Amino acid sequence: MAKPATALKKRTIDLLNERGVELTDIAQLVLFLQKDYIKDLTTETALHSVTTVLSKREVQNAIITGIQLDIAAEHHDLLEPLQTIVERDEGLYGVDETMALSIVDIYGSIGFTNYGYIDRTKPGILAKLNAHEPGIIHTFLDDLVGAIAAAAAARLAHDDVNEEDTPFQ
Secondary structure (H helix, E strand, O other): OOOHHHHHHHHHHHHHHHOOOOHHHHHHHHHHHHOOOOOOOOHHHHHHHHHHHOOOHHHHHHHHHHHHHHHHHHOOOOOOOHHHHHHHOOOOOOHHHHHHHHHHHHHOHHHHHHHHHHHHHOOOHHHHHOOOOOOOOOOOHHHHHHHHHHHHHHHHHHHOOOOOOOOOO
16 A cells, blocks of 8 residues: 555646646746756756655645645536636635745745746746636646746755855855
């Protein structure tokens, strides 16, 4: 039998896949965020960072919760006015971003700046998730995927061997 943490991580990844997000999609976002800062960054390294972020229980919990809320909204199972707010992905709602920030916070302030940038530009899979196609709701998922990428990019920045501390005089 798989350990509970391993089973939860697998379920999290399965849910992402079921909603149209592959881990390589998130790795591409990491490359987008770090290409100018970490020379020779590979998809393999970015993917490893993504899977490391996804190993954290609080990340898994946020993703599962957000996906469940998106699915409930697709089935019109939320109470009003929440149903309409989530369906419309209203700009002033903010709970979706708050959940995302709980993921970003794991790797410090660089994660916040990464997330803000990627949330505004919506590259790659984020453009698809934010397309607002009829009957498909990704109010939470687009922010959570952006947060995973931002955290994975921040993780890499913290571990970059080419980034040296400034010597004190």
